[in-house]
Amino acid sequence: MSTPHKPLVILRPDPHPGERIFRPDTLTRLHDRFTVVEPDTEEAFDRALPDAFAVVGQPDLPAERLARARELRALLNVEGNFFPNVDYDECFRRGIHVLGCGPAYAQAVAEYALGLALDLARGISREDRAFRAGRERYVSDGTADSVLLRGADVGLIGFGNLGRSLHPLLAPFRPTLRVYDPWLPPAVLREQGLVPASLDETLARSTFVFVLATVTDDSRHLLGERELALLPDGARLILVSRAPVVDFPALLARVAEGRLLAGIDVWPDEPVAADDPARDLEGLVLSAHRAGGIPDAFLSIGDLVVDDLTLLARGLPPARMQVAARELVGRYRNRPVL
Amino acid sequence: MSTPHKPLVILRPDPHPGERIFRPDTLTRLHDRFTVVEPDTEEAFDRALPDAFAVVGQPDLPAERLARARELRALLNVEGNFFPNVDYDECFRRGIHVLGCGPAYAQAVAEYALGLALDLARGISREDRAFRAGRERYVSDGTADSVLLRGADVGLIGFGNLGRSLHPLLAPFRPTLRVYDPWLPPAVLREQGLVPASLDETLARSTFVFVLATVTDDSRHLLGERELALLPDGARLILVSRAPVVDFPALLARVAEGRLLAGIDVWPDEPVAADDPARDLEGLVLSAHRAGGIPDAFLSIGDLVVDDLTLLARGLPPARMQVAARELVGRYRNRPVL
């Protein structure tokens, strides 16, 4: 099916329609260099598997199926989360690259997180609502709780793709950046001018806290009632990674008390219930899982995929997608994004 | 009245109450180093004037009054605009420093302008409103018009205090930054990695346009109907300097047509009329002159004042406030901020 010069790539990019992640010229590049099969049944998928050089997508790949994929060199996940429907151990044993598309979203999330932080710092959306209701307050009458980001104490909970993309955006504000990331040795942070800190210290000393951690068994409700109570009054919390990292009732209670302002992009249940009291909290900026999934981010997925497939076909290591770590890929507990 | 060691400073900081611009310890520093007089009548002011080393504030200072201020070395404007109630020519002839407090506001305005730009890029306040109304759209359903700031074409109209403060905040987004500033030679911009451009080119090629120009006879309605029509569809305009620079009816018409998104902090008449149609435009982020006047900015004015008074008393040039240019001080047409 494939020719020696055009390795076989199986394309199963759901939940994305192909045109969301591939620009026309990216698709052309893909087809120029690879034989592309888009199986619409499991049977068709199974027929293509023995010759497949790579699989783009996240179909079920248990051990027995992988055993038949004798030529498989790479699994390119374009959804954003690693689900347990693949025998990752077998992939690593076989030297099959397991690649994720997280980097495609990181800049979009970082820019959005900064936008939420500046909104919370200055009351932008709150005062826009007031203006529309004829209740606007001019100049100093409406800025009593406005604060600068310059020189602020800023905490990052987690320092992976998102943190590394956010860091340069924050740098010109010259903040003191404390980072809690139990997966990284302190020296990695110090070399970048960051202050490694415990979770408690990060929370207790930060005016702005960005929650950037992914969900594992260890990080579920990492920010519970006790931890949130460590935040200084008037702190701003930006949640753009995964909802289960935070105890939502505790978070919302603290916002309702006026002790915390929060920008929330991810929710325990999406869509959020119509009568969820969060909808009326003045101290929130409400956002419907919008931080990462923008056209430019989706379209960059296709570029990452084709660039890395091209490298792999040339016998080179991938350079754009995230290489899943053998030690971590089984720990994630993120759910599919609806 | 003053002693040789404690030069006399007349303090008339209106419209600010003194405690807005002086932290307690700043005030202590001021009184430690200077004899401070706060005249509450014009007569008291006139009595203090002959011995005054400096005047903090913007009282009427026509030629005849300046003539009596024989020891005057500096006029420190803490309002933010230079009004024509001072004989500036005489100040310059006498070598009296005319200093402005613009730098105190610049960081606050720059952070706010970036916040508005990110809001417009991603629909943060618009979607917050929708969420509160139960109309939120999840993930890609609500991000069709979302764009990145990274790599964007960005235009700056004016490159003074505000532009210089905004520039480093934009730098990590690696934009192409076109600047229109008729008061600066192109080389000044090029040396900082900026692209000098005409007004028309700046507008026609920018997805984001920051209007940072002050009002002079030349810049009134600098952005009229013709100029706004040059903007690409879907552009984002951020107005944080002075309303008269823009033709508001033309601006609002363009937003109403859905061709432009705008974040507006300054208005032709403040307060804005209750029935102003701008209040209902979905394409706006509405803001009530809130960009600069935040507590931290006000309090830094006092620091600027005391630091520069201290330098002047030591026979050194000022280093923190903005030195008014003889050529420009008479050109400004800004009105007092209510």
Added chain:
Amino acid sequence: MSTPHKPLVILRPDPHPGERIFRPDTLTRLHDRFTVVEPDTEEAFDRALPDAFAVVGQPDLPAERLARARELRALLNVEGNFFPNVDYDECFRRGIHVLGCGPAYAQAVAEYALGLALDLARGISREDRAFRAGRERYVSDGTADSVLLRGADVGLIGFGNLGRSLHPLLAPFRPTLRVYDPWLPPAVLREQGLVPASLDETLARSTFVFVLATVTDDSRHLLGERELALLPDGARLILVSRAPVVDFPALLARVAEGRLLAGIDVWPDEPVAADDPARDLEGLVLSAHRAGGIPDAFLSIGDLVVDDLTLLARGLPPARMQVAARELVGRYRNRPVL
């Protein structure tokens, strides 16, 4: 031999004496967390191997030896080059991490490369020699060939560890940075503000060229006579990676003709012959393989090692050493550094 809580680490750090790469407190950390064996014979090594969690060093590890190392999780190379005395394929099959200490040297090499570039730009060492000989020339008499790095056209040949460390040091000079690296897709470079370019274009358009490539079968004499002839007259070439990348006779001939200035840290044969004509070339800055091997770099190797061993023992992926790529580890042709 090892206890459950203190995994066994075999330490064979030659060519380094242990104290060169381990600070006393680093060694204490190592011994606190691991059972450390330092075998002084091959037999002792073989006895320790079956229980070894990790090997620090680069002993011969053919397939049969690896087969006995049933617990082995990581091979931590502290020499800096990957030699073919290890069955890397088997390591990858087994999921044994193959880690290199390149990052320990990268900052030292980057700073040195910048130092050489500034020396070549301004004639620092040449004029120091002249001064000592009583031939110094003051002010403009000795600066006719001096050039700025600011705004210069700069080429990087290779963009791995060294390039990534050098890039931020060059950034404030606002150069146009062209990069030739056949292992990276252009987008990786563009995202960092770099200009991807062919080798010929990089050479033909650069005033400063940094040679940062490692040696493979493909890169031997990458810069031959034809390529060097592409450089503009007066160009400055900085060679800090590996000598075989450059055709030395062609390079030295070009310097002798006065068409090129070069800073050379690595040589085809080290030590260089006593009568090597390079020793007398005025257009050279001569350096004896000094760019990377400085005390601070050596000592950071120990930190990298202990930090990554600690992560691995906690079931986390390494974060400080360089993870060898399956595709590349067999391609390197670097020789041991004497």
Added chain:
Amino acid sequence: MSTPHKPLVILRPDPHPGERIFRPDTLTRLHDRFTVVEPDTEEAFDRALPDAFAVVGQPDLPAERLARARELRALLNVEGNFFPNVDYDECFRRGIHVLGCGPAYAQAVAEYALGLALDLARGISREDRAFRAGRERYVSDGTADSVLLRGADVGLIGFGNLGRSLHPLLAPFRPTLRVYDPWLPPAVLREQGLVPASLDETLARSTFVFVLATVTDDSRHLLGERELALLPDGARLILVSRAPVVDFPALLARVAEGRLLAGIDVWPDEPVAADDPARDLEGLVLSAHRAGGIPDAFLSIGDLVVDDLTLLARGLPPARMQVAARELVGRYRNRPVL
């Protein structure tokens, strides 16, 4: 002599020949916009003076001559130092701009200073000499005293043009930057991420010290024997501003003792005596006043001049040359550069 549209400019750029500071197209711009007179006698100068809009150069301008220069708006110094042959007080009274060309040299000096610092950090010129003498030492044999600039304690003595140009070049090394500048309030430094410090603290805590101060009555021998003794052993001192700031015998004694390494570009007497013992000190990098006067810097002077003349003729303030401060212009004690 001049027409209304082409104001009269007197050009007396000595010690520079005109072609050193004006590119051909810069000269064309100058002649297009201005009537240019180049008087070759004092009489010719006096004849042109009454109509002169600006003087480029530093001719004697005592009060009586200024009195005849009724149209004079600007004095543009192209030598680099302000000498006492001008009645500056009268210039300030008259609102005549006094402009200096310091900014033209600042980048060149900053790059050179960094080059000297990296040379001292790594022994570049010292080991180049050794290599030429057949005494080179390979790898770790010659790097025992090599140190990184990354993370180093760095002191700046003076923070004017030179400091502001050097600062961004040092920033990517993430040093702790202590600054001693008695003309600046601490907040100006803190806002830029610098640590304001006393002279003694700056010296005692810095591994690298850049001497960037100009000469006034206060700064002569600012670094005397007592101050130099505060430096930690092994410190690196870079002197690129003015020799009288340092007590040279004390400096050279300390270098001779092996306690200090120094890069010296300016000398108490230039040319330096043939038998000056400095010529033989291994711990020095010797440089003959070469830091600023390079072709690119000279040629930028012409650009600064024509850009600012153009602004002034349009009724705008200058934007490129340094505006001399009334308080400081009489304090400088720099001598002409030979």
